[in-house]
Amino acid sequence: xxxxxxxxxxxxxxxxxxxxxALWTMPTAGLLIxxxxxxxxxxxxxWWTALATSSRNAVARAPSADSQVERNGKFVISGNVLDxxxxxxxxxxxxxxxxxxxKAGETAELNDGEKLTVQADGSFEIVSDTRMEGSRGQRIxxxxxxxxxxxxxxxxxxxxxxxxxxxxxxSLTVAVPSTVIPILIAAFAAYxxxxxxxxxxxxxxxxxxxxxxxxxQMSLIPLLKLYNGVGAFLGVPAKTYxxxxxxxxxxxxxxxxxxxxxxxAGLPREIMESARVDGASDFxxxxxxxxxxxxxxxxxxxxxxxxxxxxxxxxxxxxxxxGQDQLVLTGRLVNLLGSRGGNWEILTASAFITIVVPxxxxxxxxxxxxxxxxxxxxxxx
Amino acid sequence: xxxxxAAILTMIAGVLACAAYFWGTNFILxxxxxxxxxxxKAASRNLRITNAIRPWLFLAPALFALTIYLIYPVIExxxxxxxxxxxxxxxxxRNYGWMINDGEFRQSIFNNxxxxxxxxxxxxxxxxxIAALTDRIWxxxxxxxxxxxxxxxxxxxxxxIWKFIYDYRAEGTEQIGLLNAIVVAFGGVPxxxxxxxxxxxxxxxxxxxxxxxxxxxxxxxxxxxxxxxxTIEAAVIDGANGWQIFFKIMxxxxxxxxAVVWTTITILVLKVFDIVLAMTNGQWQSQVLANLMFDWMxxxxxxxxxGASIAVVIMILxxxxxxxxxxxxxxxMRSH
Numbered sequence: 001x002x003x004x005x006x007x008x009x010x011x012x013x014x015x016x017x018x019x020x021x022a023l024w025t026m027p028t029a030g031l032l033i034x035x036x037x038x039x040x041x042x043x044x045x046x047w048w049t050a051l052a053t054s055s056r057n058a059v060a061r062a063p064s065a066d067s068q069v070e071r072n073g074k075f076v077i078s079g080n081v082l083d084x085x086x087x088x089x090x091x092x093x094x095x096x097x098x099x100x101x102x103k104a105g106e107t108a109e110l111n112d113g114e115k116l117t118v119q120a121d122g123s124f125e126i127v128s129d130t131r132m133e134g135s136r137g138q139r140i141x142x143x144x145x146x147x148x149x150x151x152x153x154x155x156x157x158x159x160x161x162x163x164x165x166x167x168x169x170x171s172l173t174v175a176v177p178s179t180v181i182p183i184l185i186a187a188f189a190a191y192x193x194x195x196x197x198x199x200x201x202x203x204x205x206x207x208x209x210x211x212x213x214x215x216x217q218m219s220l221i222p223l224l225k226l227y228n229g230v231g232a233f234l235g236v237p238a239k240t241y242x243x244x245x246x247x248x249x250x251x252x253x254x255x256x257x258x259x260x261x262x263x264x265a266g267l268p269r270e271i272m273e274s275a276r277v278d279g280a281s282d283f284x285x286x287x288x289x290x291x292x293x294x295x296x297x298x299x300x301x302x303x304x305x306x307x308x309x310x311x312x313x314x315x316x317x318x319x320x321x322x323g324q325d326q327l328v329l330t331g332r333l334v335n336l337l338g339s340r341g342g343n344w345e346i347l348t349a350s351a352f353i354t355i356v357v358p359x360x361x362x363x364x365x366x367x368x369x370x371x372x373x374x375x376x377x378x379x380x381x
Numbered sequence: 382x383x384x385x386x387a388a389i390l391t392m393i394a395g396v397l398a399c400a401a402y403f404w405g406t407n408f409i410l411x412x413x414x415x416x417x418x419x420x421x422k423a424a425s426r427n428l429r430i431t432n433a434i435r436p437w438l439f440l441a442p443a444l445f446a447l448t449i450y451l452i453y454p455v456i457e458x459x460x461x462x463x464x465x466x467x468x469x470x471x472x473x474x475r476n477y478g479w480m481i482n483d484g485e486f487r488q489s490i491f492n493n494x495x496x497x498x499x500x501x502x503x504x505x506x507x508x509x510x511i512a513a514l515t516d517r518i519w520x521x522x523x524x525x526x527x528x529x530x531x532x533x534x535x536x537x538x539x540x541x542i543w544k545f546i547y548d549y550r551a552e553g554t555e556q557i558g559l560l561n562a563i564v565v566a567f568g569g570v571p572x573x574x575x576x577x578x579x580x581x582x583x584x585x586x587x588x589x590x591x592x593x594x595x596x597x598x599x600x601x602x603x604x605x606x607x608x609x610x611x612t613i614e615a616a617v618i619d620g621a622n623g624w625q626i627f628f629k630i631m632x633x634x635x636x637x638x639x640a641v642v643w644t645t646i647t648i649l650v651l652k653v654f655d656i657v658l659a660m661t662n663g664q665w666q667s668q669v670l671a672n673l674m675f676d677w678m679x680x681x682x683x684x685x686x687x688g689a690s691i692a693v694v695i696m697i698l699x700x701x702x703x704x705x706x707x708x709x710x711x712x713x714m715r716s717h
Contacts (some may be wrong), residue, residue, distance in 0.1 A: 013514050016514060017514050017515055017521070017524050018524075021431055021524045021528060024527060024531065027543060030545065030546065031542045042557070046555070046556065046558075046562050047559075061501070142382075169385055173384055176389065176572065177391060180392050181499070185398065185446065186440040186443060188440070188443070189440050189443035190401055196435065198437070201436075202711070203712070206710065208709060213706060214696070214699070215651065215695045217675075217695050218455050218457075218693075220675075220688075221688050222461070241391075246393075247450060249450075250446045250450025251451070253443055253446055253450075279417075282439075284536055289560070300574045301547045311536065311538075312536055313655045315653055330535050330538075333537050334537055334659050341456050347541050348616065350541075354537070357532070358533040358534060362529075363526075366526060
């Protein structure tokens with residue numbers, strides 16, 4: 001509390017905060033690191049070993065007997081088990097029971113008298129005194145140490161092949177109008193509730209506060225029915241972007257009105273009164289004075305609404321289709337969890353793409369977000 | 382790209398239409414009942430009329446949207462919960478009767494209560510402790526930002542992050558999930574965490590706690606800073622130690638804020654859906670109400686009656702908090 005307590009206790013505070021921060025950031029860090037790793041390394045070792053040289057066990061097949069060449073009276077098949085990949089072979093073997101029976105550079109005697117040598121750089125030779133036969137090449141098991149490898153391949157793959165790129169556009173298509181449209185509607189309503197006396201105002205404010213917590217689940221089925229009905233009546237599809245923009249607008253309005261009303265009610269009364277004396281109407285006062293002054297509250301709400309609409313899954317899967325041109329990022333990610341459950345290189349890269357936009361918004365505009373949170377939670381007792 | 386352009390154009394059109402509505406209706410109102418250029422009595426009469434009408438012009442679009450998207454659905458959901466799957470035939474309380482006897486529903490209620498007990502309590506507690514600790518160190522703001530960060534991450538994204546941590550490989554092979562790697566490092570046996578009935582609920586809750594602690598921390602940190610210095614100084618003079626100051630002087634002064642944080646997270650917990658859908662989809666006895674409701678909306682072509690009745694149950698659980706919020710808001714307005 002005071003500088004006098006700069007003591008072991010203070011060190012304990014520093015240490016425990018450091019520990020908590022590490023605990024809280026590690027999950028996200030793990031995701032980011034994993035998404036940048038080579039997919040073969042990611043599949044066999046934890047992300048915390050990303051900087052260490054990893055060893056992997058693999059099997060390669062030598063070319064078939066057709067490719068043998070005669071050299072000094074012996075028949076030789078040669079190649080490289082690493083097949084162009086970086087790494088260092090430490091051990092090899094020729095049967096799955098003993099995949100690491102020999103050290104690199106040693107020569108192994110195969111069952112039929114052929115000799116197999118694998119060098120540390122991965123190159124191998126099978127040497128035989130007689131002409132070799134058989135259409136299938138010899139299997140070579142080996143243990144290779146691979147240097148850490150970081151790559152953007154995973155991102156390249158998900159953006160094109162897995163449809164994340166298209167979904168990114170879809171998410172933007174949903175989030176941007178859903179953020180902007182409610183603002184003006186809410187601002188006018190908030191001004192009326194803050195500064196225009198009329199009968200029933202207190203009840204309306206109570207209704208808005210009540211609607212803040214109405215679970216979305218209550219709205220889903222009736223609106224689905226309504227949308228289906230309207231779609232059939234007008235002969236248009238029931239699942240459209242227009243539908244989801246309006247839905248997000250409706251669901252976001254209580255918070256928008258509540259936040260903006262609280263903010264506007266806190267503005268000094270004198271400004272409005274002096275403007276009114278000068279002959280300005282409510283409309284003029286709102287547009288020329290209140291709206292510009294309310295910018296911080298508008299920004300807070302816009303950030304909330306953007307994060308919420310971008311991150312939303314429920315509204316999107318109920319009111320939007322699942323086609324390539326409508327599936328949003330969160331929906332795509334859930335699908336990938338089902339279909340590519342074990343392919344962590346796909347999942348981590350896709351997940352990072354879905355969270356990177358909110359993270360940028362968060363770090364850039366954190367000030368407004370905090371201010372909005374403080375104003376937005378109904379104050380207690 | 383073309384689609385995004387179309388969206389932005391629609392958005393601009395929408396905003397312009399809103400602006401045109403507000404400007405146009407106000408213009409017409411002032412034209413019909415002018416108050417300028419008229420003498421005394423007529424002017425004040427017109428002013429009275431415009432003052433009575435104008436608030437409703439300002440409110441109309443918002444009220445319209447709120448009615449269609451929130452008020453009407455609440456009524457309709459209650460109505461549908463007394464009807465059959467297509468919503469045509471009245472079936473009385475049969476949906477609710479089915480619910481009480483349905484094993485999956487009971488499982489969901491049980492799990493939801495577990496979530497309600499654990500998540501708000503731990504999020505608020507961690508938030509409070511972290512707020513108190515970070516307020517005392519010079520790099521506290523950086524620490525807060527990092528702990529607050531998960532709030533920006535979607536529930537689905539968080540589910541992927543944590544599924545990766547809980548990843549399970551057969552015993553003997555190298556674990557790439559952090560949790561199992563730690564367990565193995567300490568000589569334990571790796572587990573498929575999210576398939577363990579009952580305990581998997583807690584592994585799912587960790588995700589929401591991870592996200593919500595930052596929220597609790599931000600609100601409570603502001604409340605802690607609002608505590609008058611004198612009360613703490615007085616306690617120090619009286620010889621209170623750090624713990625006593627925190628729990629006996631500071632915490633009692635922010636009870637109201639703690640309650641707000643607690644109830645806000647409680648409401649979020651009641652609606653938790655994405656995390657369960659992405660992690661287990663209700664398998665291995667981890668079902669919750671919101672996911673069950675979503676399931677019935679589409680299961681076998683969709684059963685609107687049962688889906689709506691589950692939604693009504695969620696609503697009923699929210700109502701006490703709703704009333705409490707409204708009363709607090711009303712109290713606050715009167716004090717202004």
